[in-house]
Amino acid sequence: MSAQIIDGKKLAELVRTEWSARAEKLIQLGIKPGLAVIIVGDNAASSIYVRNKVRACSEIGIYSEVHNFPQHADQDEVLQCIQALNQNPHIHGILVQLPLPAHFENNRVIASIAVEKDVDGFHHYNVGALVTGNTIFSPCTPYGVMVMLERNRIPIEGQHAVVIGRSNIVGKPMAFMLLEQGATVTICTSKTRNLQQFTKNADILVVATGKPRMVTAGMVKPGAVVIDVGINRLPDGKLCGDVDYDAVKEVAGFITPVPGGVGPMTITMLLCNTILAAERAQTGLKIR
Numbered sequence: 123m124s125a126q127i128i129d130g131k132k133l134a135e136l137v138r139t140e141w142s143a144r145a146e147k148l149i150q151l152g153i154k155p156g157l158a159v160i161i162v163g164d165n166a167a168s169s170i171y172v173r174n175k176v177r178a179c180s181e182i183g184i185y186s187e188v189h190n191f192p193q194h195a196d197q198d199e200v201l202q203c204i205q206a207l208n209q210n211p212h213i214h215g216i217l218v219q220l221p222l223p224a225h226f227e228n229n230r231v232i233a234s235i236a237v238e239k240d241v242d243g244f245h246h247y248n249v250g251a252l253v254t255g256n257t258i259f260s261p262c263t264p265y266g267v268m269v270m271l272e273r274n275r276i277p278i279e280g281q282h283a284v285v286i287g288r289s290n291i292v293g294k295p296m297a298f299m300l301l302e303q304g305a306t307v308t309i310c311t312s313k314t315r316n317l318q319q320f321t322k323n324a325d326i327l328v329v330a331t332g333k334p335r336m337v338t339a340g341m342v343k344p345g346a347v348v349i350d351v352g353i354n355r356l357p358d359g360k361l362c363g364d365v366d367y368d369a370v371k372e373v374a375g376f377i378t379p380v381p382g383g384v385g386p387m388t389i390t391m392l393l394c395n396t397i398l399a400a401e402r403a404q405t406g407l408k409i410r
């Protein structure tokens with residue numbers, strides 16, 4: 123039997139509708155949630171993601187502004203911009219689109235964002251909070267995956283979850299979020315020896331390796347939940363995930379497509395985090 127498809131586009135729309143009521147409530151109180159996006163350089167994919175974030179903001183009633191810096195920008199200029207945004211009461215969320223050019227120190231730039239405005243959840247304070255079960259902002263992609271699991275009533279507690287990928291923006295937070303919900307978690311990488319021995323035992327398999335179609339049907343336990351976080355552009359211009367979708371969907375119980383799976387959830391969860399940041403600012407909630 124073929125797997126049940128988890129439609130990220132449809133779920134993203136539903137979650138946005140739910141959260142738009144919260145945005146509307148703030149607007150009626152005279153507070154328009156505000157997001158600032160910083161983008162450095164000319165990465166074509168990043169420009170598309172930022173454009174999509176801006177569009178999504180305007181659709182839900184969030185004010186947004188984009189700060190563009192050239193590829194050879196000086197890191198200090200970007201840090202100064204972030205300092206000003208940290209002080210700006212109309213901006214509730216700040217994010218730096220990744221990747222940054224090679225001459226930037228990712229950690230230093232992200233650490234300069236005020237913790238209570240770090241809607242990506244990448245600041246090391248927020249990472250520490252997440253790991254210790256005191257989440258302030260969940261990073262958007264793993265947050266989207268958790269919502270996909272929850273809304274499809276997929277049990278997590280007691281399940282064996284295998285995450286392939288150890289990035290700071292997906293793999294690591296994903297593993298801790300699943301752990302927090304009671305899963306037994308194994309973290310693998312694309313370099314893990316005999317990867318199949320781990321993936322074959324996964325009830326929930328989350329793949330974020332950036333290697334097109336690396337997870338094949340033979341690596342998946344029949345009936346498993348397969349979440350594909352990869353977005354790879356093929357030479358013919360088409361997109362594909364890190365999972366061999368056509369073959370794996372014949373084995374899995376649930377599967378996410380690419381495009382139209384986790385990607386649309388990422389932007390939706392960013393909107394949710396921005397609204398949450400504005401709500402906290404409105405109530406004067408102190409984060410630290």
Ligand SMILES: Nc1nc2c(c(=O)[nH]1)N[C@@H](CN(C=O)c1ccc(C(=O)N[C@@H](CCC(=O)O)C(=O)O)cc1)CN2
Nearest residue numbers: 171217218219220221242262381382383385386388389
């Ligand atoms: N500061 C951040 N940088 C990056 C993040 C992030 O969460 N914060 N994640 C990714 C890029 N990303 C958002 O920024 C992102 C990637 C993909 C999608 C998406 O909707 N993908 C579509 C396909 C889009 C296409 O046609 O290319 C899909 O999967 O259906 C949204 C957001 C790295 N950087």
